[in-house]
Amino acid sequence: MIKFENNLQFAKSLDHSDVLKGYRQQFFIPKIAGKKFIYFSGNSLGLQPKQAKKFIDQELKDWSNLGVDGHENASRPWLFHHKFSKKILGEIVGAKPAEVVAMNQLTINLHLMMVSFYKPTSERYKILTEAGAFSSDQYAFESQIKFHGLNPEETLIELMPRSGEFTLRTEDILNAIAEHGRELAIIILGGVQYYTGQFFDVKKITDAGHESGAIVGFDLAHAVGNVELYLHKHQVDFAVWCSYKYLNSGPGGIAGAFIHEKHFKREGLQRFAGWWGHDEKERFQMKKGFKPIPTADGWQVSNVPIFQSAAHLAALEIFHQAGMKALRKKSILLTGYLEYLLKEMDPHEHQFIIITPLRPEARGCQLSVFLKQNGKRIFNSLTRKGISLDWREPNVIRLAPVPLYNTFEEVFRFAEIFKLVLKLSPDR
Numbered sequence: 001m002i003k004f005e006n007n008l009q010f011a012k013s014l015d016h017s018d019v020l021k022g023y024r025q026q027f028f029i030p031k032i033a034g035k036k037f038i039y040f041s042g043n044s045l046g047l048q049p050k051q052a053k054k055f056i057d058q059e060l061k062d063w064s065n066l067g068v069d070g071h072e073n074a075s076r077p078w079l080f081h082h083k084f085s086k087k088i089l090g091e092i093v094g095a096k097p098a099e100v101v102a103m104n105q106l107t108i109n110l111h112l113m114m115v116s117f118y119k120p121t122s123e124r125y126k127i128l129t130e131a132g133a134f135s136s137d138q139y140a141f142e143s144q145i146k147f148h149g150l151n152p153e154e155t156l157i158e159l160m161p162r163s164g165e166f167t168l169r170t171e172d173i174l175n176a177i178a179e180h181g182r183e184l185a186i187i188i189l190g191g192v193q194y195y196t197g198q199f200f201d202v203k204k205i206t207d208a209g210h211e212s213g214a215i216v217g218f219d220l221a222h223a224v225g226n227v228e229l230y231l232h233k234h235q236v237d238f239a240v241w242c243s244y245k246y247l248n249s250g251p252g253g254i255a256g257a258f259i260h261e262k263h264f265k266r267e268g269l270q271r272f273a274g275w276w277g278h279d280e281k282e283r284f285q286m287k288k289g290f291k292p293i294p295t296a297d298g299w300q301v302s303n304v305p306i307f308q309s310a311a312h313l314a315a316l317e318i319f320h321q322a323g324m325k326a327l328r329k330k331s332i333l334l335t336g337y338l339e340y341l342l343k344e345m346d347p348h349e350h351q352f353i354i355i356t357p358l359r360p361e362a363r364g365c366q367l368s369v370f371l372k373q374n375g376k377r378i379f380n381s382l383t384r385k386g387i388s389l390d391w392r393e394p395n396v397i398r399l400a401p402v403p404l405y406n407t408f409e410e411v412f413r414f415a416e417i418f419k420l421v422l423k424l425s426p427d428r
């Protein structure tokens with residue numbers, strides 16, 4: 001365990017011994033008034049890998065030179081473009097390549113998974129999730145429930161933290177699963193909760209869900225590329241994610257899905273089908289009768305958006321080089337340093353409270369900070385001083401130092417600026 005120090009020299013020494021320090025050079029760091037941002041918004045939109053252009057240019061070149069023949073003869077043939085990401089996605093989420101596929105957008109994938117895995121019966125029909133799930137997930141759950149002719153009020157169980165607490169205790173989640181056991185059709189939680197930054201205990205929740213007879217899925221928007229995941233080993237039924245946050249694959253980047261292999265050949269499994277999920281050998285025969293590819297690829301509906309997929313491959317290559325283990329190791333240190341500096345400046349929580357769990361195993365890189373007063377003013381002031389961070393109503397700023405491109409020096413400099421801004425805050 002490193003003993004942190006509150007000085008620039010120390011922050012620099014951590015950067016000096018950081019084995020991943022070279023990766024920052026592989027990204028464009030946005031600037032404000034000619035100065036690089038301290039970019040802590042990787043939980044919203046990850047930065048552009050410099051090699052994204054090369055990957056997209058290659059596709060433009062193949063398109064201009066080959067036209068339709070690019071489907072077969074492009075340097076990465078477009079017909080199979082989704083296959084080039086499988087190995088690395090598998091490494092990132094802890095899955096076999098056959099269990100993952102890059103496709104669509106996150107919410108679409110959530111709907112596709114729910115079509116296959118949310119099968120309410122008169123006894124078992126409830127969905128268990130966290131209160132305050134991301135809005136798109138809430139709308140997906142509500143509309144899926146209505147699609148089955150059920151009432152969301154009676155069907156959705158939303159778990160709240162105990163009074164006076166900000167995050168859910170694992171024991172409370174497990175107790176709720178046991179309590180509602182026989183009525184539960186499906187459990188869907190965020191892997192890392194978008195607002196609080198809490199990393200749920202995937203294994204314990206999945207085991208408990210299965211024991212009660214429910215299907216267990218995760219929205220990994222804030223977990224993928226942020227924390228280590230073992231979806232296959234932990235027997236998770238399905239998961240979905242987006243790639244524009246920690247996976248740095250660009251705005252509107254192609255999303256992903258995981259389906260555990262145990263479901264590939266399950267009898268009676270329904271899905272909303274399209275030609276890209278159909279048996280590849282027969283895809284162009286245009287025959288009646290959908291024959292799904294017996295892997296996650298069988299959930300594809302439409303052909304691959306090549307430019308998004310190209311940017312995705314550029315970004316994934318960096319993850320492969322850096323490795324999730326090393327990234328997570330640095331991330332724990334980087335966020336730990338941020339936590340230490342925040343506590344140094346306001347040890348008695350007069351001005352703010354870190355609502356993210358303090359145990360590193362229960363969080364990713366993000367710290368969510370609840371500002372007791374003048375929240376919006378403090379946020380605006382930080383932004384003007386060159387910090388890129390985000391604001392969530394009613395009073396929370398989210399700070400996400402990302403191990404691929406953020407430095408310990410940036411964390412230190414942020415803390416100095418934050419201290420100054422808090423001091424200047426007039427209602428103090």
Ligand SMILES: Cc1ncc(COP(=O)(O)O)c(C=O)c1O
Pocket residue numbers: 105106107108134136137190194219221222242255
């Ligand atoms: C947790 C979570 N779920 C769902 C979404 C929506 O994603 P999309 O627009 O890609 O469907 C987001 C977007 O930020 C998110 O953070």
